[in-house]
Amino acid sequence: MLLLAGPTDTGKSTLALRLLEKAKEAYLLDLDPGQGALPGAFTLFHYREGTLTPLRRYLLGALSPRGMEAQAVxxxxxxxxxxxxxxxAVADTDxxxxxxxxxxxxxxxVxxxxxxxxxxxxxQALAWRRDxxxxxxxPLQGVRRKTPAxxxxxxxxxxxxxxxxxRPRPLPLGHMPAYPMEPPEPQRLYGLLDGEGFLLGYGRLLAWAGDEGLFLTPVGEEVARVVPTRLLFPIPALPG
Known part of the structure; x- marks a missing residue:
């Protein structure tokens, strides 16, 4: 695996795609929860003949690993x-x-x-290590620095x-771990996890009663756990 590291807007993602194109078939480990394929998540892709296919996702639930370093690792x-x-394989980091x-x-x-x-x-922090x-x-030439907007x-x-x-889908809220927010927040995104702890996708809470919530989500698979994230999505006019 080749791991790409550096500040934002130095061309890491652009270089990763160029390397994948040369390899014809390879894997991309997207480790940028802020500007990666799906905000708040890490994604493993399989690359073949110009097509990136997502294989698994892991929920970080935030746009940066700051304060969540152990979970990110x-x-x-x-x-x-x-x-x-x-x-x-190429790992593209934040x-x-x-x-x-x-x-x-x-x-x-490794x-x-x-x-x-x-x-x-x-x-310099790495150069002394013989292993x-x-x-x-x-930085890659021609890379433009993006504004916060x-x-x-x-x-x-x-x-x-x-x-x-x-589409709207009812899911139990009772499986959520303790989280400092009461009651559930409609603007917050919730991670829907499978039985192995990988992220299936996000849900946006539309309504709730007792231990059950109605979520707007693209996930159709069986959901093992619903987890609140740090991500807010205050947009009323979502698809569906």
């Missing part, structure tokens, strides 16, 4: 273990500038190589796409 490791041994967290992530994933784009501090192969490279717009577009085929 565990989630990345769980997805990485699903990659067939010996298969080419722009969280904490060398300590990034080192923990690297220790867990990539064959770490390519650091435009982040001298992280490279880690790390290279420092400048553009980032929010990108996240909303991805969430709207996720809810495109959403």
């Amino acid at each position: 565990v989630g990345a490791l769980r997805l990485a273990r699903l990659i067939p041994k010996g298969s080419p 722009g969280y500038l904490d060398p300590g967290f990034r080192l923990l992530q690297i220790e867990a994933l 990539p064959a190589e770490v390519l650091v784009l435009g982040w001298e501090e992280l490279y 880690l192969r790390a290279r420092l490279a400048p 553009e980032r929010r717009k990108n996240r909303l577009e991805r969430l709207f796409a996720h809810f495109q085929e959403a």
Whole structure:
């Protein structure tokens, strides 16, 4: 596995796609919960002949690993273990500038190589390690820095796409772990998990009574647990 690390807007995602195109068939580990494929989640993709197919998702429930470092490391490791041994893979990480967290992530994933784009501090934190192969490279040419408004717009577009085929569905609220919010919040997104703890998709609470809630969700599979996230989606006119 090649792990790409660096600040935001240094070209990590662009480079990851270029490398996948050269490999023809490979795996992409999307570890950017803020600007990745599905906000608040990590996704493992299989790439073949120009098509990315999502295989599994892990719920982080936030747009950054800040304050959730342990969960972020565990989630990345769980997805990485699903990659067939010996298969080419690229891990595209977020722009969280904490060398300590990034080192923990690297220790867990054990990539064959770490390519650091435009982040001298992280490279120096890795360079002394004889068991880690790390290279420092400048940001990709032509990469434009996005504004906060553009980032929010990108996240909303991805969430709207996720809810495109959403339908109302009753689900039990009684399985939720203790969470500092009473009563349930309609604007908050809830993660719907399968029996292995992987994310099936999101649900938006429409109504609730007692221990049951009515969710707008694209998920049709069996749901083992409903988990509140830190993500708010205060948009009344969702599909469905």
